[in-house]
Amino acid sequence: MSDDRYLTVTALTRYMKRKLETDKHLKDIWLRAEISNFKHHSRGHMYMTLKDDGARIQSVMFAGQNKGLKFTPENGMTVLIRAEIGLYEPQGQYQLYIQHMEPDGVGALYQAYEQLKEKLDKEGLFSAVHKKPLPAYPEHIGVITSPTGAAVRDILTTIRRRYPIVKVTVLPVAVQGERSAPSLVQALSYAENHNFDVLIIGRGGGSIEELWSFNEESVARAIHKVSIPVISAVGHETDFTISDFVADVRAATPTGAAEMAVPAREELLHRLTQLRNRMQYVVRQSYRQEANRLAKLKASYAFRYPEQMLRQKEIELDKLSDRLSRSGMAAVTAGKQRFTTLANRLSLVHPGRQAERYRQQLDALEHRLRQAMGKQHERKQQKFVHQLNKLSLLNPLETMKRGYSISYKQDTILKSVAQVTTGDDVQIHLADGTIDCIVKDVKEDTNG
Structure with missing residues (x-):
């Protein structure tokens, strides 16, 4: 017998859900709590547990509300939230639906x-390492x-x-x-x-x-x-x-x-002025040095007595020419001697001579090979004849030539008179042919 006083779990859960959702005090809740078990779902929703020293509550902040957050929530972070309370029917538990959240004690922008x-x-x-220098x-x-x-x-x-x-x-x-x-x-x-x-x-x-x-x-x-x-x-x-x-x-x-x-333009102009002054100083110094060199050259013996200097240089040139000629002849003579020595050494290892020696060695080896093959052939031939003679002694045809024969009955060799009876066809094989016979009589050797 049914009793209407008993509710189902689903009916009770739905009733509690309506109660929570219609309570205006639970539609806009401001809360300070610590985050734990934080999870950012791949679809964008954020799930977390909000807790303090005495209690905890499951919470969710949907993607539509959290996309404007300037910071990322983390476990252990204390936050200030504004939310409403709802009830998740499949598990029969109430939870917070977060509308707004910011760090406690520091602004959300600064946290981000x-x-x-x-x-x-x-x-x-x-x-x-990644910093690039500025162009000058x-x-x-x-x-x-x-x-x-x-x-x-x-x-x-x-x-x-x-x-x-x-x-x-x-x-x-x-x-x-x-x-x-x-x-x-x-x-x-x-x-x-x-x-x-x-x-x-x-x-x-x-x-x-x-x-x-x-x-x-x-x-x-x-x-x-x-x-x-x-x-x-x-x-x-x-x-x-x-x-x-x-x-x-x-x-x-x-x-x-x-x-x-x-x-700065002023700095560049100042630097250009410095460079121009320095360049002018260097040019003046260079001019003075070259002027001094020219004066020394003008005062030198070569400029004062050019004809005597030319004669002296002509004599020095003749001496150097003679030295060069002697050095050249000596170098040619030494080269000829070295060439002769190398030619003699080369003749000793000339490929033609080596080829002739190798050809003589090849002829000798070929002669020895032919002798060895002839002796080997002779030994093999003698052994073949000997084996052939031994084989001939065992050849049944040779025995049949001496008057012996072999008798068959229907392709079966006859070894005993018991194998045939009167009237049987018998074939007798001789050395030069076969005789077909009909058995007229069978006599058994009683002496055997």
Whole structure:
């Protein structure tokens, strides 16, 4: 007999679910807790346990809510969350559905900044090994910044004042907001495929939220990937962004970046003046040295008495010619002697003589081989005749030539008179033919 007082587990669970979902106090809960058992599912959802010293509760933050997080939750992290309570029917347990989350005690942006900085540092993006030197005299500079901000005016004014011959191209980007990071990445990609000697990327100062585009991972990796030297000039001197660490050089301000990118005209002019003065000094010194040499040559014996010098040199030339002639004859004589010696040595090892010796040795070996083959053939022939004679003695045909015969009955050799009866056909094989016979009578030898 049924009793309506008893509920099913499903009915009870659904009832509790409606109770939890309709309680307005449970629709918007603010909670401080520690994260454990954190799992970021491949579909984007985040599952975790929120706990304190006395209790714990299962929680989930769906992909739609967590895609805007500026930090990555980790086990052991204390967080501030806003959530609502629901009940997961298949297991009959209540859990939190998180709508918003941020680290406790430190801002979410700062937490994300520290996490990304640590991650990229471990990957080596900040290493000095990857830092590229700035060109001393650039011909084309790319400026990646807002086209309307104070930063671009400071950069352009400084470059024109210090190094007016350089070409400057402004690559306009959004320096804050959701479109900022993609536009920065696109500008870096454009610069990579065009003829720039150095890039300046940056903007004026601001809050961490306003400077956040330069802390995005995509921007940091784009700066690291570009093959052109990059100067980062983001914010004021006390502001540090991820872009500053990845860039080849960090400038405290946009003006400082422009000063790093180009040399100062006054310094170049001063250096040119120094080089010109040094060159003039070297030319004057060289002129004096050569003038002194010329004066010494003019005062020398050769210039004062050229005819006597010429006669002396003619005599020296004759002596040198005689020495050369004697040396040449001696060299020819020594060469002839060496040639004769080598020719005699060569005749001793001449290939023709060696071939003649080898031919004589071959003839002797061939003669010995023929003798050995003749003797071997004679021995084999004698042995063959001897074996043939022995075989002839055992040949039954030779025995049959002496008058013996072999009798058969239906291809069976007859060895006894018991094998035949009167009237049987018998074949008698002699040495020169066969006799077909019919048995008329059989007589057994009683003496045997």
